[in-house]
Every structure is written in structure tokens, then in C-alpha cells.
Amino acid sequence: MAQNIWVVAEQWRGQATDATFELLALGRELADGLGTSLETVLFGHGVGDLAGEFGASDTVLAADHPAFAVPTAEAFGAALASLVKERQPRCVLVPLTNVLWDALGILPAELDGPFINFCQDVRVSQGRIEADCLLYGGKMRATVVPTGDGAVFGLASGVRPPDQGRVDRTPTVEAVAPAVPTSLRVQFKDFHEPEAADVDITQQDVLVAVGRGIQTQDNVELAEELATALGGATCASRPVIDQGWLPLARQVGKSGATVKPKLYIAAGISGAPEHTEGMKDAELIIAINTDPEAPIFGVAHYGIVEDATDVLPALTESLAAMKE
Amino acid sequence: MKILVLLKMVPDVVEELEVGPDGTSLDLEFQRLIVSESDDHALEQALILKDRHGGTVTALALDQPDIDDVLFTALAKGVDRAVKVTETDTALTSRSTGTVIAQTLPAVPDLLPVDLIVTGCQAIDDLDGQVAPLVANALGLPYLGLVTGVAAEPDADRATITKEYAGGVRGVFEVPLPALLGLQVAEKPPRYVPVAKVRAAMKSAQIAAVPAAGEPVATRIDVLDMAKPESASHAEMLEGSPEEMAAKLGELLAARGLV
Ligand SMILES: Cc1cc2nc3c(=O)[nH]c(=O)nc-3n(C[C@H](O)[C@H](O)[C@H](O)COP(=O)(O)OP(=O)(O)OC[C@H]3O[C@@H](n4cnc5c(N)ncnc54)[C@H](O)[C@@H]3O)c2cc1C
Ligand SMILES: Nc1ncnc2c1ncn2[C@@H]1O[C@H](COP(=O)(O)O)[C@@H](O)[C@H]1O
Numbered sequence: 001m002a003q004n005i006w007v008v009a010e011q012w013r014g015q016a017t018d019a020t021f022e023l024l025a026l027g028r029e030l031a032d033g034l035g036t037s038l039e040t041v042l043f044g045h046g047v048g049d050l051a052g053e054f055g056a057s058d059t060v061l062a063a064d065h066p067a068f069a070v071p072t073a074e075a076f077g078a079a080l081a082s083l084v085k086e087r088q089p090r091c092v093l094v095p096l097t098n099v100l101w102d103a104l105g106i107l108p109a110e111l112d113g114p115f116i117n118f119c120q121d122v123r124v125s126q127g128r129i130e131a132d133c134l135l136y137g138g139k140m141r142a143t144v145v146p147t148g149d150g151a152v153f154g155l156a157s158g159v160r161p162p163d164q165g166r167v168d169r170t171p172t173v174e175a176v177a178p179a180v181p182t183s184l185r186v187q188f189k190d191f192h193e194p195e196a197a198d199v200d201i202t203q204q205d206v207l208v209a210v211g212r213g214i215q216t217q218d219n220v221e222l223a224e225e226l227a228t229a230l231g232g233a234t235c236a237s238r239p240v241i242d243q244g245w246l247p248l249a250r251q252v253g254k255s256g257a258t259v260k261p262k263l264y265i266a267a268g269i270s271g272a273p274e275h276t277e278g279m280k281d282a283e284l285i286i287a288i289n290t291d292p293e294a295p296i297f298g299v300a301h302y303g304i305v306e307d308a309t310d311v312l313p314a315l316t317e318s319l320a321a322m323k324e
Numbered sequence: 325m326k327i328l329v330l331l332k333m334v335p336d337v338v339e340e341l342e343v344g345p346d347g348t349s350l351d352l353e354f355q356r357l358i359v360s361e362s363d364d365h366a367l368e369q370a371l372i373l374k375d376r377h378g379g380t381v382t383a384l385a386l387d388q389p390d391i392d393d394v395l396f397t398a399l400a401k402g403v404d405r406a407v408k409v410t411e412t413d414t415a416l417t418s419r420s421t422g423t424v425i426a427q428t429l430p431a432v433p434d435l436l437p438v439d440l441i442v443t444g445c446q447a448i449d450d451l452d453g454q455v456a457p458l459v460a461n462a463l464g465l466p467y468l469g470l471v472t473g474v475a476a477e478p479d480a481d482r483a484t485i486t487k488e489y490a491g492g493v494r495g496v497f498e499v500p501l502p503a504l505l506g507l508q509v510a511e512k513p514p515r516y517v518p519v520a521k522v523r524a525a526m527k528s529a530q531i532a533a534v535p536a537a538g539e540p541v542a543t544r545i546d547v548l549d550m551a552k553p554e555s556a557s558h559a560e561m562l563e564g565s566p567e568e569m570a571a572k573l574g575e576l577l578a579a580r581g582l583v
Contacts, residue, residue, distance in 0.1 A: 097490070190496045194491065248492045255488050270338070297559045301560065302559055318573070
């Protein structure tokens with residue numbers, strides 16, 4: 001058995017993403033820890049040149065197929081599974097991103113090996129591979145081990161700094177040609193760009209973010225008033241956007257924007273991993289939440305356990321008083 | 325269209341969570357469970373499609389405490405039929421859940437074939453979260469997850485599916501029916517149903533109980549330990565009345581030149 005560590009590369013519109021380099025950094029640690037090789041799996045169409053960027057790995061297994069351009073379960077996922085069966089790596093690290101969602105998701109249906117998702121970290125401990133996973137919206141951590149070889153790990157964003165996975169070295173590139181079904185049922189048509197935003201939240205110095213804890217559409221106004229007082233803008237977690245209380249362009253997180261403002265005030269946001277991956281690098285984070293155990297307090301610098309609908313207006317007022 | 329929607333309940337994470345005596349799983353004894361958020365969206369999308377194209381919607385769930393409330397609520401919202409799969413092992417991961425569901429569906433009277441199976445995209449309570457693709461593969465159906473829109477053409481056995489990418493980008497796909505879709509968000513926020521209507525459904529409608537078929541499969545994962553996450557850093561907590569804390573925050577921001 002080859003026993004190599006694999007990283008599945010994510011590319012988005014022809015570019016290798018940070019998620020890929022984060023996993024390469026992690027994969028390098030695992031491969032060194034186990035004394036084995038690191039291999040990058042690069043499936044795509046017309047993106048073979050990206051292989052040169054994966055110098056953190058020893059080898060790039062590259063496959064080119066039109067059906068790999070936009071990853072799907074039945075083309076990308078099934079082909080990946082067949083390559084895993086053929087080569088039998090020790091483990092496979094896959095970015096748990098929207099792009100690779102379907103391809104990753106189908107692996108446990110195609111492979112018998114262990115499948116561990118929502119990983120925040122994977123490490124070698126006493127010769128075996130161990131993972132920390134976040135469950136229950138970030139409120140519980142489980143440490144787990146696969147009970148067999150060929151484990152697939154789905155990894156959350158931010159496991160290592162991406163620059164750690166950018167290594168200036170030329171990997172060996174091996175062309176592979178995993179089988180792709182000839183008649184594919186899922187056909188990619190098109191990407192739809194989001195509507196032009198009135199405010200680009202990625203360019204704001206100050207963001208006041210509201211979550212489900214803000215409770216009503218009317219209460220969003222309290223955040224607007226504070227944002228105005230601070231010369232910033234409002235943004236939100238997914239449930240607020242899904243309710244239509246703020247436009248889609250204001251969503252922060254995995255499916256929304258990644259923001260790095262000077263100040264991020266999170267009001268009524270629990271701090272699920274899918275939200276925090278979009279805001280954890282803000283310079284100053286202040287969280288207001290009625291639940292003292294809300295995971296958002298693990299990424300915030302200052303915390304307030306209180307009703308956001310009381311604190312937001314109080315803060316707006318205190319700022320006004322300071323200006324007088 | 326004939327549509328099947330799969331529903332499950334998960335712990336309400338707004339409440340305090342406790343690790344159980346085994347140290348490797350959640351203590352569910354006093355835990356409040358709610359319907360998984362994306363399942364509410366899956367149900368809504370199924371009802372939207374029924375409103376648009378006619379047909380029937382069946383809601384199916386593995387037995388759980390209070391699952392009847394979820395199924396009666398679904399009936400009150402407009403589902404035609406509710407099925408509860410009984411005699412299941414409670415400590416299932418999605419690998420065995422998916423297998424049990426896939427093996428039981430053919431045994432549910434007058435259910436298969438359906439034009440569409442809709443599920444939630446992913447629940448917050450397991451280590452794998454892949455029930456949807458597992459069921460799809462076992463039934464030989466094409467699968468798409470993170471779905472945010474479904475334009476069905478039932479007469480042509482085809483649907484145009486919108487999927488979510490990052491930054492507000494959507495991908496558009498075409499897929500033949502039948503298919504299985506993991507819903508991230510329905511086209512509209514899930515409809516609200518008054519309690520009186522749920523009570524009426526409890527009186528007039530019935531939940532069919534079907535025993536689980538097939539064997540649970542091994543998960544191939546050992547949980548060594550479960551605990552509340554100990555983050556490397558924790559926020560410095562402010563104390564006082566809202567006004568006092570607001571004043572402290574104001575000073576903090578001023579000191580950093582943010583006001
Ligand atoms: C593939 C995928 C992609 C996702 N993408 C995103 C994304 O881009 N962005 C995103 O945000 N989420 C995303 N999610 C959803 C994410 O998992 C969480 O469900 C979501 O972030 C929760 O939002 P929330 O914190 O507003 O709501 P909840 O988790 O319901 O939290 C509400 C919080 O408000 C608190 N609260 C209640 N009342 C008050 C009050 N009066 N004052 C103060 N606090 C109060 C509660 O204690 C609780 O902590 C995604 C999920 C998936 C599966
Ligand atoms: N016990 C269950 N009963 C019915 N449906 C389920 C069950 N578990 C999972 N599902 C469905 O599969 C989806 C994904 O769940 P999971 O794979 O556990 O994250 C859920 O949103 C449900 O639609």
C-alpha cells in the first residue's frame with residue numbers, strides 16, 4: 001500500500017484557492033510526521049499549469065476533463081473515489097467548501113473507508129491520525145480517530161495559514177486518467193453573479209453585524225443607527241439574509257463575503273464555524289450575545305452577555321454623548 | 325409531481341449543551357430538539373413545487389423524541405402524507421442513517437418512485453453529514469447539494485437547479501428527474517403555521533409507522549472525547565448595565581481611534 005497523504009486541490013475559475021494551500025501546509029505536516037509522501041490531486045479542465053504552485057507536495061496527480069471544470073458528485077466525486085480505490089492513500093484531505101461540496105459528499109457513498117467531516121485540525125498522534133471536529137454550530141468539539149485506512153477528512157477553512165502551503169519548489173507531475181461516466185446526468189450550465197451591491201462590505205472599516213438574535217426586521221434598524229454613528233455599514237449572518245431582512249451582498253461567511261474590517265460588532269450571532277470563517281481576522285471583534293457559551297466569544301476580543309436590542313442603542317447613544 | 329422530503333430533529337444550540345456520561349456524545353436527556361433548519365427549507369421548497377405543479381408531498385423521518393410534532397406540523401403546512409420509520413438504532417451516524425433510509429424507502433407502501441427527493445443540505449449533529457448523497461447513490465439518483473432554487477419541468481422529467489457558491493455566486497445546473505436535492509435555502513422563507521392548525525392536523529391526520537429495513541453499517545470512526553471547545557483565546561467580558569457597558573465600549577473605541 002502506498003500510504004501517501006493526499007490533498008485534493010480546489011480551484012475556482014482557474015485559480016488555486018487559499019483552502020488548497022491551507023491543506024497543503026497541513027498535509028506536509030502529516031506526511032513528515034508519518035514519514036511518507038504528500039500528493040496533490042488536481043482535477044480540472046485546462047488548469048494543468050496550477051500544478052507548479054503545489055510545491056509543498058512531492059507529486060501532483062493531474063487529470064484533465066471537461067466534466068471536472070465545475071466539480072460535481074457524479075463526475076469529479078466518482079472519479080476521485082476510483083482513484084482512491086486504485087492508489088489507496090493513507091488519507092485524503094478535502095477542503096469542505098461550497099465548490100467541492102458535492103464531490104466530497106459523495107465519497108462515503110463510493111468508498112468503504114472512514115469519513116470524518118467538519119475537521120478543524122488533523123494531526124499525527126502516537127503514529128495514528130487524529131482529528132478535532134466542531135459540531136452543534138461550534139458549541140462542541142469531538143476528537144476522533146478513523147478505525148481504518150483510506151480515511152477521508154473534510155476540513156474547515158483556516159486550518160493553517162495559506163502561505164505556509166505556498167512552497168517554491170517544483171513537484172513531480174503525473175498525469176492520471178480516472179474513469180468518468182460517458183453520459184453525465186448533472187450538467188453545469190452557467191454561473192450567476194450576485195446583483196451589484198449598494199455597499200461593498202469587504203471595503204468597510206467598521207461593520208455592525210446582526211444575527212438571528214436581533215429577532216425582527218425592525219430591530220435591524222438599531223444596527224443601522226450604530227453603523228451610521230460609527231461611519232460603517234451593516235452586514236449579517238445567514239438567517240437574517242434568508243429572511244430577506246438585508247440583501248444577499250451583506251452576508252458574511254462561507255457562502256457570503258470574507259471581511260477584515262478594523263471593527264466588527266457581532267450582535268445576536270452565535271458564531272457557527274460557517275460564519276466565523278468570514279470574519280475571524282477582523283482587527284477588533286466585539287460580540288453581544290445573551291448566551292455566555294456562544295462560540296462567538298471564542299473569536300471575539302470583547303464580549304457582552306446582554307440583549308443586543310438594549311446594547312446597540314445604548315452604544316449609539318454613548319457615542320453621540322462622546323461627540324458632544 | 326410526487327415529492328419526498330426527509331426531516332430530522334437536532335439539538336437547539338441556542339440552549340446550553342452538555343456532554344453525556346460516556347464523555348463522547350451529547351447528553352440528550354434534557355436537550356430541546358428542533359427541526360433541522362435546512363430541513364424546514366427542504367419542506368418549504370417541496371410545498372412551493374406542489375403549489376406550482378400539483379401532485380403530492382410525503383414527509384418521512386426516522387423516529388426521534390417529539391418527531392410526531394414535526395410531522396404533524398408538516399401535515400398542517402400542506403404535506404399529504406407523513407411516515408415515521410420506527411425500530412431504528414438511535415445512535416446512528418449519517419452513514420448508517422443514510423443506509424437505513426435508502427433500504428427502508430422501497431418498503432414504504434405506495435411511495436417509490438418519486439420525481440424528487442428533497443433533504444436538508446446538512447445537519448449540525450453528526451461527524452459526517454452525508455445522508456443526502458448516501459441515499460441518492462443507493463437509489464441510483466443524481467445528487468446536488470447546497471441547492472437554493474428548483475425550476476422543475478415535470479412533463480419533461482427535467483429540472484434546472486440553482487446551487488450556492490461563495491460570495492453570492494450561484495451555479496445553474498440541469499438534471500433529469502428523478503433526482504435528490506440537498507436544500508440549503510428555499511426560494512422563500514419557510515411558511516409559518518399557526519398552532520391551531522397543527523392541533524387540527526393531530527386530530528384529522530395520521531402518521532404512518534413503517535419499521536426500518538436493512539442492517540446498520542459500521543461507521544469506522546471512534547470518538548475519543550467530546551467537550552466544549554477550549555479556544556486559544558477568549559473574549560474579555562464586560563460587566564455592568566447595558567449603559568455602563570456601552571460607555572466602556574465607547575471609551576475602548578475612542579482609545580483605538582475608531583470614533
Ligand atoms: C454550507 C453552509 C454555508 C453556510 N454559510 C454561511 C454564511 O455564509 N454565513 C453565515 O452566517 N452562516 C452560514 N451558514 C449557517 C451557519 O451554520 C449558522 O447556521 C448561522 O451562521 C447561524 O446564524 P446566527 O448566528 O445568526 O443564528 P443562531 O445560530 O440561531 O444564533 C443566534 C444567536 O443569537 C443569540 N441571541 C438570541 N437572542 C438574543 C438577544 N436578544 N440579544 C443578543 N443575542 C441573542 C443566541 O444566544 C444565539 O447565539 C452556512 C451553513 C452551511 C451548512
Ligand atoms: N434521521 C433522519 N430522518 C430523516 N431524514 C434525515 C435523518 N437524518 C438525516 N436526514 C436527512 O438528511 C439531511 C442531511 O442530514 P445529515 O447528513 O445528517 O447532515 C437532513 O437534513 C435530512 O433531510
